[in-house]
Each structure stands twice: as C-alpha cells, then as structure tokens.
Amino acid sequence: MTAVYDPTCAPARVSGADLRVPLVQGGTGGYANFDYAASAPALEQVGARVAELLPYYASVHRGAGYASRISTQCYEAARESVRRFLRCADDQEVVFTRNTTDSLNLLAGCVPGETVVLDIEHHANYLPWDRHGRRVVPAADTLAETIDRLTAELCAKPAALLAVTGASNVTGEVLPLERLAELAHRYGARILVDAAQLAPHRRIDLCATGIDYLACSGHKLYAPFGAGVLVGRRDWLDTAPPYLAGGGAVTAVTRETAIWAAAPHRHEAGSPNVLGAAALAAACEALTELAGPAQAHEQALTHRLRTGLEDIAGVRCLRIWPDSADCVGIVAFTVDGFDAGQVAAYLSAEHAIGVRDGRFCAHPLLARFGLDAALRASIGLGSTAADIDRLLAAVHALVTRGPRWDYACAGGRWDPVPETRPGLVAATAAGAGPCTI
Known part of the structure; x- marks a missing residue:
C-alpha cells in the first residue's frame, strides 16, 4: 500500500x-x-545510536580491550554505512573528517593541478583551491548557458578538477551532476561535488552519476556530532601528503623517515571521532529508509x-x-x-x-x-x-x-x-x- x-x-x-x-x-x-x-x-535514531555506544567509547584501532574492540568495529562499520548510502564505486575511499570545509581543504592538498569553479559556490568550495590554481567561471543568466561556459573553459585549457555544488546553499537549486561529470571527464578532468546541501535531501549514487569526489557534513545530515566525510578515488588520496601528520596515519616511523599508511587512514591522524562517525552512519541508514x-x-x-x-x-x-x-x-x-x-x-x-x-x-x-x-x-x-x-x-x-x-x-x-x-x-x-x- x-x-x-x-x-x-x-x-x-x-x-x-x-x-x-x-x-x-x-x-x-x-x-x-x-x-x-x-x-x-539530530534525528531521534541518531541520538539513540550515540547513547547506545557512549558507554563503550574507547581508543580505536589499537586497543585490545573489549570496549576498544567495540569502538573500532563501530567506527569501521560506520565507514561501510556511508559507502552504501552514497553507493560508492570500488575504487572510492571514505575518509572521516570534521565537516565539508575540512573535507574540501583535505582534497585541495591532493589535486595535482588547477581547479575550475563557478562564482556561485559556498566559500568552502571556493577558497581552498588556490594552492594549485583556481579558475573561476562566472555563472550566466541561464543554467544552459552556464554549462556552455564551463564547457568552453575546460576545452580551452586542461584542468585537474571541476568543483561544483550539488545544491546551492542560498537558493536550493540543484545542478545536473551526471551531465557535469560527463563534461569533466570528456576534457580529462575529475569532478568534486560539494554535497553539503544535497545529501540531506536527495539520494546520491556515485557509481551511476560518475562523481569522482564528494564531501558532506554530519551536522547537515541530522548528525550534529562533529563528523563529515570526503569520499573519493583512491589514487589521489594515496599519493598526496597526509592531511595531518600524526599517529594512525603511519605504518612505521624511524628517526629519519615515516612510512605513511594508505587512504583512508593516511588522512585520519589522531584519535578518531568515533561517536561522530557512528552518528553519521545512523543518519545515513535512517535517510535511506525515509x-x-x-x-x-x-x-x-x-x-x-x-x-x-x-x-x-x-x-x-x-x-x-x-x-x-x-x-x-x-x-x-x-x-x-x-x-x-x-x-x-x-x-x-x-x-x-x-x-x-x-x-x-x-x-x-x-x-x-x-x-x-x-x-x-x-x-x-x-x-x-x-x-x-x-x-x-x-x-x-x-x-x-x-x-x-x-x-x-x-x-x-x-x-x-x-x-x-x-x-x-x-x-x-x-x-x-x-x-x-
């Protein structure tokens, strides 16, 4: 019925x-x-998940105690919940961050070239791309003409990345992501979607749309416990310097060198936000049902x-x-x-x-x-x-x-x-x- x-x-x-x-x-x-x-x-289910896990909160990945094992299991299970929610491709990793801004700054350190953006973006998807060159395309009076301008920009000069919003945080207007992904790939670029405003409202299928990288925040996804995610193709994440240098991001350290772990752990140095990740997973599961x-x-x-x-x-x-x-x-x-x-x-x-x-x-x-x-x-x-x-x-x-x-x-x-x-x-x-x- x-x-x-x-x-x-x-x-x-x-x-x-x-x-x-x-x-x-x-x-x-x-x-x-x-x-x-x-x-x-917070969704009611999110609060319940956090309350359930809170007594077991302990160190993640390196603790032998029962609570540590439970916390580690919940943290990695949360990563899989996010993967299912976003329908990730096999070569895409889920990196836990603080929020969308944190995710985009992380990715900015991984991009091996210039990034093309529109002038309608939230500052989080406008400011971080300067380190390797940001090329700003002014939006036109129509969406159709705006896409034509992006096409001309990508055709005229190679770019590593096209970074676009999924839905405007000012007007709510949704961009045609599958079409933009095809456009970026046609000219040898990858596409990043700032999904801070889109993910709470629409199901996103990374495999079907061809999106290479996506960032979103738990606090906009009914999980306000300090976690966000960067999801994306493994190669750039594995070859870039770690976002933060510290424990958990390495496999071995000597007095002279450090051997960095592969993504996602490469970019998750320090004690992970276990409760935030679990909250985000609970929100993803609830939003899937709703x-x-x-x-x-x-x-x-x-x-x-x-x-x-x-x-x-x-x-x-x-x-x-x-x-x-x-x-x-x-x-x-x-x-x-x-x-x-x-x-x-x-x-x-x-x-x-x-x-x-x-x-x-x-x-x-x-x-x-x-x-x-x-x-x-x-x-x-x-x-x-x-x-x-x-x-x-x-x-x-x-x-x-x-x-x-x-x-x-x-x-x-x-x-x-x-x-x-x-x-x-x-x-x-x-x-x-x-x-x-």
Whole structure:
C-alpha cells in the first residue's frame, strides 16, 4: 500500500521538536526551525545510536580491550554505512573528517593541478583551491548557458578538477551532476561535488552519476556530532601528503623517515571521532529508509513556502537561473523596506521562528544579486505545513502592519530593544558569557 503524504506531520522525529522559547512580548511559542541548511537537528535514531555506544567509547584501532574492540568495529562499520548510502564505486575511499570545509581543504592538498569553479559556490568550495590554481567561471543568466561556459573553459585549457555544488546553499537549486561529470571527464578532468546541501535531501549514487569526489557534513545530515566525510578515488588520496601528520596515519616511523599508511587512514591522524562517525552512519541508514516519504514531504512544503512568499507584496524570492528544474528545501528572499537582519530578529523575538540572514558564506553570489544580505528559510524532516503557515503569516504581518517591538542594530546584529527574553538579557548586557538556558 502506498503511503499518503500528510503535510501536517513530520516524516521523522528530530531533537527540539517540542522546544518552546520565550517571546519578547511575554509568554512562549513553539520553536519553528527554518535553519536546517545551516545545522540540522539530530534525528531521534541518531541520538539513540550515540547513547547506545557512549558507554563503550574507547581508543580505536589499537586497543585490545573489549570496549576498544567495540569502538573500532563501530567506527569501521560506520565507514561501510556511508559507502552504501552514497553507493560508492570500488575504487572510492571514505575518509572521516570534521565537516565539508575540512573535507574540501583535505582534497585541495591532493589535486595535482588547477581547479575550475563557478562564482556561485559556498566559500568552502571556493577558497581552498588556490594552492594549485583556481579558475573561476562566472555563472550566466541561464543554467544552459552556464554549462556552455564551463564547457568552453575546460576545452580551452586542461584542468585537474571541476568543483561544483550539488545544491546551492542560498537558493536550493540543484545542478545536473551526471551531465557535469560527463563534461569533466570528456576534457580529462575529475569532478568534486560539494554535497553539503544535497545529501540531506536527495539520494546520491556515485557509481551511476560518475562523481569522482564528494564531501558532506554530519551536522547537515541530522548528525550534529562533529563528523563529515570526503569520499573519493583512491589514487589521489594515496599519493598526496597526509592531511595531518600524526599517529594512525603511519605504518612505521624511524628517526629519519615515516612510512605513511594508505587512504583512508593516511588522512585520519589522531584519535578518531568515533561517536561522530557512528552518528553519521545512523543518519545515513535512517535517510535511506525515509527517502521516498522525505522527498515528497520536502517538495510539497517547498512549493507551499515559495508560492506563499511570492504572494506577499514586497517579498522577492531569489533564483540563480530561471531554467533550473529542481530545488531542495531552501528559499532565499528579501522584504522591501526592511533590513534582512531586522526581519530575522523580528521573526525570532515576536514569533519564535528561526531563519538565517546574511550572505550565507556565498559573498560572490549575493553580489550577483546586488544584495548585501538576504533571508533564508530552509526546511527538513521535522518541518510541517503548520510551520510554513506560521512563517508566511508572520512575514505578511510585518509587511502589512510592521513589527510590534523596537529593534536596533549594533555591531552588525539586530536585537529587540529592550531585550526581555530570559538568557538573552544577560548576554546582551555582558557580551559573550556563559550559557544560561
């Protein structure tokens, strides 16, 4: 029997689902989280896996004790869970890192030549490639023309790597990865996909698409325990210098030399993040089971969010290309007459709604839009239609009658004046102090 999509229910249970936060005007409100694209809450299954493993936490790979053997087994099993989740090829290794940024900086030390990127990238996939040469291709007004520009660049001069986002962290637009992989290979390059925003929303098949390297973060995959992954072809990883020099990355050391291990251990020096890896594996397993319902849920809510915002006078939704056919659950927008930070502060203080404001670590892309800042609402497995409707109602109220509280900007951040919410009053007065929730 086919499950019927119910927009009133979230397809999975996440931490903080019942969180209530104080309102500046008094009372509390159920927290509506629209910042999944920055850091997603933990899935219930992820928290359970960590709690189960925590009593057994011990040294990995070199301990003879029972707890060490269990921790080692769980760590290496987590690597296999990631392999299955991403459908890796036989010659691709899974290297555990801290996050996507860490993964891309690791790979930057392995690339034996220049890297081609678009100017729409998150800084994590824009800045690391300088060490061997970064060639920036300006995105065109359409996706089709943008691909033509990438083709011309790769044809004109050889490159080692084409590095692209899987889905824009600003607009959610998904790039045609199989087509781009074929393009890179045609001109002798490999392809890297920054899947930080794509992996939480879409199943990715590295074998089928021909992707050579992929990076993603646990904290965006409902596993916020400090682990990420770089998945990629073994040869570059095996011939590059170790990302970090230290224990675990070597097979032998003398006073004069070191014999470095093969990947993945070559790039995992130090004590591994066992709990983070186990959490990431649990998230991969849960997302595999939820793939169908989760995508239907996301598509319905994204359509509801985007069309609802576009129906409000003075609200502009951002898109890079009019011909991009697919988007994940991310919508960036502006509100005429209001600074993005002021809108975000208003939504938080008066409506218990959390959105992102700023330039989203994608300054060149925001400059293309002619903006210093924008707002971003992103949804996930814990989002419901009621959350969408609350956000739309709050934005509509702002446009039609304005905020009910005063707000001021200091140091680039907007805050309600006066700040009355417990825990934030002292922090505002004293600066960054101890957490007092």
